[in-house]
Amino acid sequence: MRLSLRFLIPLLIALGVFAYAAVPLVDSLMTRWFVRDLDIRAQLIANTVQEPLAQAIESGSPGLMARYLARLTQDERIYAVGVCVAPSMPPIATPEFPESLACDKLHPYTDSEAPPLLRTPRGPLHVAVRAIDAPAAPGAQLILVHDMGFAVGRSEETKRYLFYFFVALGAIVALITVVIAQLSWRGWVQGLRALLRGEGLVRPASAADVPELRPLEAHYRPRDESQLAWTPETLRSILKGELQGHEVIVVSNREPYIHVKADDGIHMQRPASGLVTALEPVMRACSGIWIAHGSGSADRDTVDDRDKIAVPPDAPAYQLRRVWLTPEEEAGYYSGFANEGLWPLCHIAHVRPTFRSSDFEHYRTVNAKFAKAVKEEARSADPIVMVQDYHFALLPRMIRDLLPRATIITFWHIPWPNPEAFAICPWRDELLDGMLGSSILGFHTQFHCNNFLDTVDRLLEARVDRDAFSVTFRSRLTVVHRYPISIDWPPDAALLSKSIADCRRDLRARLRLPEEHAIGIGVERLDYTKGILERFRAVERLLDLEPQWVGAFTFVQIAAPSRSMISDYQHYAERVRSVANEINRRFARGDAPPPILLLIEHHEVESVYEHFRAADVCFVSSLHDGMNLVAKEFVAARNDERGVLVLSQFAGASRELPEALIVNPYDADECAAALHLALTMPADEQRARLRLMRGLVAEFNVYRWAGRMLIDAAAMRQRSRLSRFARARERLTSA
Ligand code: F6P
Secondary structure, three states, X not given: OHHHHHHHHXXXXXXXXXXXXXXXXXXXXXXXXXXXXXXXXXXXXXXXXXXXHHHHHXXXXXXXXXXXXXXXXXXXXXXXXXXXXXXXXXXXXXXXXXXXXXXXXXXXXXXXXXXXXXXEOOEEEEEEEEXXXXXXXXXXXXXXXXXXHHHHHHHHHHHHHHHHXXXXXXXXXXXXXHHHHHHHHHOHHHHHHXXXXXXXXXXXXXXXXXXXXXXXXXXXXXXXXXXXXXXXXXHHHHHHOOOOOOOEEEEOOOOOOEEEEEOOEEEEXXXXXXXXXXXXXXXXXXXXXXXXXXOOOOHHHHOOOOOEEEEOOOOOOEEEEEEOOOHHHHHHHHHHHHHXXXXXXXXXXXXXXXXXXXXXXXXXXXHHHHHHXXXXXXXXXXXXXXXXXXXXXXXXXXXXXXXXXXXXXXXXXXXXXXXHHHOOOOOHHHHHHHHXXXXXXXXXXXXXXXXXHHHHHHHOOOEEEOOOOEEEEOOEEEEEEEOOOOOOXXXXXXXXXXXXXXXXXXXXXXXXXXXXXXXXXXXXXXXXXXXXXXXXXXXXXXXXXXXXXXXXXEEXXXXXXXXXXXXXXXXXXXHHHHHHHHHHHHOOOOOOOOOEEEEOOOOOXXXXXXXXXXXXXXXXXXXXXXXXXXXXXXXXXXXXXXXXXXXXXXXXXHHHOOOOEEEOXXXXXXXXXXXXXXXXXXXXXXXXXXXXXXXXXXXXXXXXHHHHHHHHHHHHHHHHHHHHHHXXXXXXXXX
């Protein structure tokens, strides 16, 4: 538009000047034409009246002459007529004959170069003087006076038309200028394409249609991200600044809020999920759309007609869009391929993966269903889509096909196996192809990034760049990066509002444990990768090796029921129950508390934090875990800087929290020694370890996790816009 104005203003000024100069010119030209016409006409009349006039002069009768002249003025153009017989005599004339035309003052109308016009108050008159060939009066002259009023009228009319003409000309030229300016702005090639598509000239070029020609605006954020205080506000400013207010769409299988039917109405639950723990605060900050499977029994009753609900219910900050699955789809995609196939494939927990082609069919169908939902929810052609986890390995490619310009950040929350392990999957190529539809692919640890690149290198025809940590496949680049996930920091004040002393007292009272009883805590889904059996064996070993803890120490295990339709999980739950019973039986001492309290039930986050704050030691013994946020949550809960974390070396969190007591969960002796060390650790040492760990979690909180991915996405978008811009410019100059 600015470009068009730059053309238009000088153009309109030039047209105005031209019109100003042209009007008087045209006016004088027309006057000359009319004068010439009247001269010719006067000559014609003079020739015609020559003879009768000569006879009237011969007759010497002024009356006869006057009557004859009066007849001549019946012609509507002839205003007056006069005859001069001699210069010294007054003219014989019709009544309107102007007095100023005396017979001795006719020379301005005969000798001058100027048009023979007489200016009178009623307008200009044309004066034509012609000689009469009359022997009786040798110098006689006929004076024909024509009214020029009609010429003035026509001249006014011409000026008016001329004015309209210039206005119309100005408008047409302006329109052409704007269209040409627009066409060259969009690029000739695209302008012509638009014309061929029938979009016409008048449709303004939409920046959304031609993104490479949107004004380039770059933001540079210093790389030293440690200088930033990572808060919800930081995330919002990245979205507003670097990402220019673009929408964020998150896709996960598990939804952050589940509505379930109960006898007393509809209840809302927060699932036991590390993914939800991490993403929920991010979404509160980003205010986008979270698309997830609506798995609750009352989920359909709580959404609007577009399957959406604003959450969190008490202070809505973003939209949850629920996707519905049939029981068959859920069984095949979720229980089958995701949790009986990919889950054991990616975790080293010695559970054999099961691959069924019917499950994979459902997995494909459900991924496509979510891709359609993403397309429906996208408000622009290039949204930022954050795909979560192993439920959606095919989704990035499907989104890429539907929204080629989307920035797709895929985060794989579980470990990535080595190439040999992954290669047993019958659909390995399709899965890798699907994931490589992503712009950015994130894992928790460098080790898992390395495994992924090795796998691609081994199984696909792709260009793997180990310097830049990227893969180019089907002409598209995917950057593979490490983004260790974390939790909300500082933690919600409400979770820390109950004092440590109250938490200790209340929990012990509820579990019927003595006031000074030592407590260990474990919190997870009832999943074989979490090493719950190994944990119980470690407690058993502790009691064997350090019998003073028998009756003085209880390990409280919160195990949220999980994936209970899968037989491996059912067997695992049975084993966990039976091993807990076996150990409790072995160390039963009258009324003394049991060594293990197994609570297989869902606990809301407030209750989980109360347990963390009441415990002396927290034991995370995963056999294999992407990160494990329970470890970080325990650290966050202990603002009293007391308590000890015993942590598996096979959880990603062990790379970030080396001040925990790091153990091999398969080594019961080592774990038992760590538990004993934890239970006897001096307060100073507990404080020193917790301070370091709390500092780490504070610095690397979940806003930093999400923020780093968004910053990388923004940089990628800017780089690809720059290259699109350069390509568009090249096309323009070569066209
Ligand atoms: O650890 C993988 C994961 O998807 C987590 O991201 C999440 O916390 C957990 O599994 C939830 O499992 P599910 O959704 O099957 O209950």
